[in-house]
Amino acid sequence: MNIIVTGGCGYKGHILIPKLLDKGYNVKVVDTEWFGNFLKPHKNLSFEKIDVRNVSKNLFCNTDVVIHLAAVANDPCSELDPKLSWEVGSLSTMQIADYSAKSGVKQFIYASSGSVYGVKDEDKVTEDLDLDPISEYNKNKMVSERVLLSYQDQMLIQIIRPATVCGLSPRMRLDVAVNLLTMQALTKNKITVLGGEQTRPNIHIDDITDIYLFFIDNPNYCGIFNAGFENISIMNIANLINDRLNVPIDILPSNDPRSYRIDSSKLLNLGYKPKKTVEYAIDEIIDAFKKNKLKDEDKYYNLKWMQAKVL
Numbered sequence: 001m002n003i004i005v006t007g008g009c010g011y012k013g014h015i016l017i018p019k020l021l022d023k024g025y026n027v028k029v030v031d032t033e034w035f036g037n038f039l040k041p042h043k044n045l046s047f048e049k050i051d052v053r054n055v056s057k058n059l060f061c062n063t064d065v066v067i068h069l070a071a072v073a074n075d076p077c078s079e080l081d082p083k084l085s086w087e088v089g090s091l092s093t094m095q096i097a098d099y100s101a102k103s104g105v106k107q108f109i110y111a112s113s114g115s116v117y118g119v120k121d122e123d124k125v126t127e128d129l130d131l132d133p134i135s136e137y138n139k140n141k142m143v144s145e146r147v148l149l150s151y152q153d154q155m156l157i158q159i160i161r162p163a164t165v166c167g168l169s170p171r172m173r174l175d176v177a178v179n180l181l182t183m184q185a186l187t188k189n190k191i192t193v194l195g196g197e198q199t200r201p202n203i204h205i206d207d208i209t210d211i212y213l214f215f216i217d218n219p220n221y222c223g224i225f226n227a228g229f230e231n232i233s234i235m236n237i238a239n240l241i242n243d244r245l246n247v248p249i250d251i252l253p254s255n256d257p258r259s260y261r262i263d264s265s266k267l268l269n270l271g272y273k274p275k276k277t278v279e280y281a282i283d284e285i286i287d288a289f290k291k292n293k294l295k296d297e298d299k300y301y302n303l304k305w306m307q308a309k310v311l
């Protein structure tokens with residue numbers, strides 16, 4: 001099977017690509033490599049170092065599956081240059097979907113976001129609720145979803161709305177909640193919580209990448225699926241870290257109103273079972289730091305790196 005992964009050199013891609021190769025797939029990674037490339041060479045792995053805004057139709061010939069991860073990731077980076085965010089996001093998604101359909105791609109898996117729901121009061125935020133995106137990033141994801149759903153009669157479309165991802169990756173991110181707060185505790189000997197009562201869904205990076213594999217193996221499970229298994233308040237995340245590192249927690253006001261939970265019963269009812277937890281992510285980050293395998297560096301913060309190296 002021939003698979004294209006856009007954004008394959010990102011946080012999730014560095015965990016997903018080796019799993020795809022282990023299953024015997026031929027994988028082509030399409031990525032600008034803004035944040036580097038730490039993937040190990042493999043006979044079934046090839047690269048197109050190209051911006052997704054500049055892909056050609058020929059790129060998708062003889063491709064069975066497209067896994068579309070590429071995006072200007074997170075709210076602050078999208079707000080930094082909204083035009084770039086929309087070009088890399090929805091506009092490129094439309095072009096890639098069109099090229100894929102015309103090239104005979106059978107299956108298209110899209111990495112959306114659980115944040116498309118916006119602020120919700122419901123205890124169970126399911127896939128059938130209205131979307132109320134707040135930021136440019138959230139709006140981009142919503143529009144991309146709608147673009148892809150228009151291709152349902154030409155390809156098998158599977159849209160995954162992940163929770164906030166946590167855990168280790170060779171292309172690490174320290175600007176996502178669990179990873180960020182754990183690194184604060186390790187390097188600053190305290191945790192700074194903004195607000196704290198906001199509830200956010202979480203998913204371990206091994207689980208979200210396994211979910212993409214699950215959908216490759218189950219191409220007929222089409223539609224939209226939430227993917228998040230632990231709805232935890234920011235304060236509770238800080239307390240889990242504090243249980244291990246025993247550092248003070250400073251609470252400051254927050255101007256971020258987002259508080260949402262996602263319900264992933266639809267995915268669980270298909271037979272997928274999560275394997276790892278937020279606590280597992282905290283423990284592995286602490287262990288990697290103490291073994292000098294992980295440092296607090298600017299390249300692990302998307303906004304800092306884009307300001308310094310990209311824009």
